[in-house]
Amino acid sequence: MKKKKEITAKKQLTRNLTGVLLLLLIIGNLLFVLLSFFSAYEYLEDRSDNMIEAIQKGSQDNLQQILDATVSSDDEDAVRVILTDGTTYYSDDAEEIFSELSRGRYLPFFSDLLSSEEGIYLYQSEKYNGGQIEVAVNSETILDITSSMVMLNIFLNVVTIVVGATLIYYVVGKWSQKLSRLANEIHLVETEDLPQVTEINEPMEMQAVTQSFNQLLIKQKAAMERESQFVTDASHELRTPIAAIRGHVNLIKRRGQEHPEVVEKSLAFIDQESKRMEVMSNQLLTLGRSQKDEATETVNLSQLVKESIEKIQTISDHVISYQIAPDVTGTFVKNDLNQILQNLLENAVKYSPDKQPIEVTLKNVDGKIKLAVIDQGIGISDDQKTKIFERFYRVDDAHSSVIEGSGIGLSIVDALVKKYQGEITVTDNQPQGTIFTIIF
Structure with a gap:
């Protein structure tokens, strides 16, 4: 039969507290990822809005120059302007990017994020003098930064778990030593008649336990002394009437037939002593009931x-x-x-x-x-x-x-x-x- 593994308070508390710490970190990480994603999303929207606003404020006569100035080639963003007569203006490499995005697909829950072979782009469009402005903002840079922050955060969380579990194990160990000491002293009270356990001053709950145990110990010892004294006294007090009753019973057996007057006297004595024993028994029962709680x-x-x-x-x-x-x-x-x-x-x-x-x-x-x-x-x-x-x-x-x-x-x-x-x-x-x- 496999021996059941013993779980000490130290191990159990360490495991439970580490689990709570892990749960808090997981919740914190999820919140961090969500906040990071929405921050990145807002950043992309701001860039898109700024690009559209710059084009709308510029002159249509030098539209191509405005597009080239608005879009940075390093960011791989793309802008396309379609005029009412069908004329289309593209920023650098924008035609190829929009061609790839036309074959891409939108991400779930987000109607303006497109995923394609060129990457993930924020796509937005606005009206422009009867025509249309289309902007595709590349999210690669901001996603890389966000991913790096998330990975760094995960690494720090792992370090926190290791260090936190170690510290929890150490602190709980210091605390559980008090429990172990209390358990050992209670054992000594039982085996070696230790007068009482040493009072623990903190935490407050453990102090209350030691005080209550010592009070219980005092009451128990007093009760045992009273019980021992009671047994001794009761044995002494009951021995006399019982011996007297048995003596008169034997007297009746020996001389009752020859001396009938003995029977009457002995029965009277036996009746008197048995009544005294009955009274004593009832009083002892009353003493026992005095310790019980009854309705007042x-x-x-x-x-x-x-x-x-x-x-x-x-x-x-x-x-x-x-x-x-x-x-x-x-x-x-x-x-x-x-x-x-x-x-x-x-x-x-x-x-x-x-x-x-x-x-x-x-x-x-x-x-x-x-x-x-x-x-x-x-x-x-x-x-x-x-x-x-x-x-x-x-x-x-x-x-x-x-x-x-x-x-x-x-x-x-x-x-x-x-x-x-x-x-x-x-x-x-x-x-x-x-x-x-x-x-x-």
Whole structure:
């Protein structure tokens, strides 16, 4: 099988640019030839008009002398004057030239250019005192000059092509070196863990490519680190409930028949742990969906916050008060806001003592939306404030079975806030508790 010939960017660009240069030169040559031909044609017409005008201004009495003075023998032009009485006057050698031209033929598209054995002549005739003046202008000299100019132009074009292709190959080579270097560095990124590619300052498009690639590389590495951490944390968090469930299943197998009370307790535990795993799985799916683009709409946050508070209030003994500015609106995916509010309110309820008040505020500040959830719970230490948004992270006091949770809720909040280029901060409430503040 014949190996396919590899075409580099350098060769392809050189070939394409040389082709464009060749096309431009061909068009230029065609225009030059046409202009040269029409210039030569106008020159012949001018000579013919001048000869006819000189004869018309002269006296008929010395017509032969005028003809001889008008026509130069070196140019091989010919003039014939036919008077009304049939008398005919010829310039030098004009009779032979007109005889040959009578057997010639006109060139296509030109009704006054005759081609004969004597050459190509411009033939024109004018009335003269009832008779006729006929002029035949030889085009050999002007055509020779025009042909020489065309040949010289073609030679210069060949030189231009050779020199131009060489220069194009050199310039494109300098440019393609940047592409080669970029390709090599990308390969090193893949094989030798190069941190990033060297930024190319010019051209602007290549600079944009290197910047975009480096940004993509940073995001990819961050995503890989998060994925690795996620797998580790998920494995750790799921291992415990799975092991406990399997332990109770084995307990039922071993002692279920002899001790029926074990079955009821073990099934209750299995049900509790399986529900916790279900909640964790749904939260993980929510985290995954937070990275996807969904259709947004104009949402009335004032109404949405009130509805979320009412839902939490029905299942909680805590008093939830609120200060909500009317008609606070924004463009969001409505379900994203529901997730944010639900997780923040559930978090405040879980980490606050029974019947402790919780406060929610919503208002517009300097054209931005500011939402705050304030509790009087156990609080969060300063060293943990930066960790609570990590997946599966829970404050030390919360690792007991008293406070349920998977440690994913705040991760969901953080991801959804970042999705809208928002900012979430955690501060201490006085005298105790925590304030979660979101600004969109």
